[in-house]
Amino acid sequence: MTVTKNQNIDIIEQSILLGIKEFGENYAKEGVCKIQKLQKYKNIIWHFIGKIQSNKTKIVAQNFDWCQTINTEKIALLLNQYRPKNLLPINVLIQINVSKEPNKNGININEYQKLAKVISLMPNLNLRGIMAMPEIKKNIIDNNIQYKKIKIIFNQLKRKYASVDTLSLGTSFDIKKSLLAESNMIRIGRNIFNK
Numbered sequence: 001m002t003v004t005k006n007q008n009i010d011i012i013e014q015s016i017l018l019g020i021k022e023f024g025e026n027y028a029k030e031g032v033c034k035i036q037k038l039q040k041y042k043n044i045i046w047h048f049i050g051k052i053q054s055n056k057t058k059i060v061a062q063n064f065d066w067c068q069t070i071n072t073e074k075i076a077l078l079l080n081q082y083r084p085k086n087l088l089p090i091n092v093l094i095q096i097n098v099s100k101e102p103n104k105n106g107i108n109i110n111e112y113q114k115l116a117k118v119i120s121l122m123p124n125l126n127l128r129g130i131m132a133m134p135e136i137k138k139n140i141i142d143n144n145i146q147y148k149k150i151k152i153i154f155n156q157l158k159r160k161y162a163s164v165d166t167l168s169l170g171t172s173f174d175i176k177k178s179l180l181a182e183s184n185m186i187r188i189g190r191n192i193f194n195k
């Protein structure tokens with residue numbers, strides 16, 4: 001998936017013309033503005049990948065195909081409530097905070113199962129899997145443990161819910177590690193646009 005935060009409409013339009021179909025945006029209003037301007041292109045899939053605040057749940061539910069950053073029951077409830085009935089359920093990923101950094105988004109490893117259960121019962125949400133952004137640690141072993149934990153959590157979830165098929169893990173910095181952890185959705189910005 002191509003991350004287009006900070007990229008302008010022209011760049012995104014050129015990307016569409018080159019055949020890219022999936023885009024990730026971090027800021028709700030900026031993302032919605034781009035989605036609306038590019039509406040003439042069909043079959044484009046828009047992912048919300050930024051920190052989601054309650055007061056943005058409505059525009060995310062109305063405009064995006066995916067929300068990858070659910071970390072509380074409250075956000076899940078609001079997205080479910082605001083998802084328009086004429087659209088398919090919004091695809092959602094639970095964001096896991098595997099490095100336990102206090103200022104990082106994501107739910108604690110010990111709490112994700114309860115949230116998954118709640119989401120799976122909501123008619124306007126489609127639980128697709130896990131999103132994570134491991135902290136890049138200097139210590140290789142600590143680093144590898146994080147990827148291993150994410151892989152285990154994803155497989156647990158997949159066994160439990162038939163709708164789960166997506167592990168969104170990896171950015172320009174950790175593509176290889178993420179693929180080794182069986183990621184099947186990497187989110188790339190810099191490596192596409194800065195090179």
Ligand SMILES: *Cc1c(COP(=O)(O)O)cnc(C)c1O
Nearest residue numbers: 003049171172187188189190191
């Ligand atoms: C910006 C961002 C990315 C892309 O990172 P790059 O280093 O530009 O590849 C991926 N995921 C999230 C959540 C981001 O905010």
